[in-house]
């Protein structure tokens with residue numbers, strides 16, 4: 034028996050569709066013996082593979098929660114073989130606040146793994162995934178977007194891994210997800226990530242960046258819904274026909290993909306998402322906010338490719354990610 038403060042209100046291993054909560058005790062001013070109630074659905078039909086589908090790892094990213102809410106209503110036990118575990122809002126307090134990190138402890142779920150059973154609420158949720166839910170899973174899909182401060186071309190992604198057979202399995206699942214863009218990415222900061230926890234357990238992971246700006250669109254939601262369904266078919270859980278459309282394959286091979294701001298100001302984009310960029314091109318510029326008559330500071334691309342991500346708000350600060358450029362490989 035694993036010691037954890039989190040209790041599921043539904044069985045995690047019984048046939049049928051079960052909708053309930055992961056109940057995390059959280060004693061606070063407005064509720065002395067209160068809990069954080071994280072919605073979860075488990076749909077199971079006999080033995081078979083398990084998929085773990087998560088949204089709102091960051092609370093201000095919405096395609097995952099929308100696609101997964103729909104799946105909890107539309108996916109029927111009789112349609113599947115095995116099990117689908119659906120948590121539409123992984124960092125539930127952050128999701129309810131509409132913020133990237135938890136308002137309770139400022140925890141960034143994707144920097145909190147492997148978590149702690151006796152840690153902050155964010156660390157307790159991470160620990161529950163690390164030691165209870167992930168070991169049950171064969172394949173995981175974690176839906177991300179840019180949140181309020183970034184915007185992305187819609188892509189599914191895998192990481193460049195030391196374990197090449199696992200990487201190949203992740204690539205096959207990414208191709209099944211079939212977003213308009215498919216990216217093999219290096220992480221700039223992979224310590225504490227859910228992705229790393231999944232991969233270190235030898236499980237297949239598909240992650241996504243489907244849009245951003247703190248909202249979702251008809252197009253980005255349709256990509257998320259198709260991707261979730263396709264991955265369940267790919268995993269042998271859902272018996273149906275995959276919908277496969279064209280995808281552009283990109284890589285993010287080195288640090289030159291990333292541009293960071295070294296000052297603050299008014300952000301002007303000169304290149305839009307999906308546009309081609311050559312090395313040295315000015316992709317954005319920064320105007321002063323406090324005076325007139327000064328030339329702007331230009332942000333030059335450090336490599337060629339296409340623009341896959343950009344800063345979203347109208348103002349920019351020192352240290353903010355200005356742009357990410359990917360290399361088109363096919």
Ligand SMILES: [Zn+2]
Nearest residue numbers: 091094177178
């Ligand atoms: Zn995210």
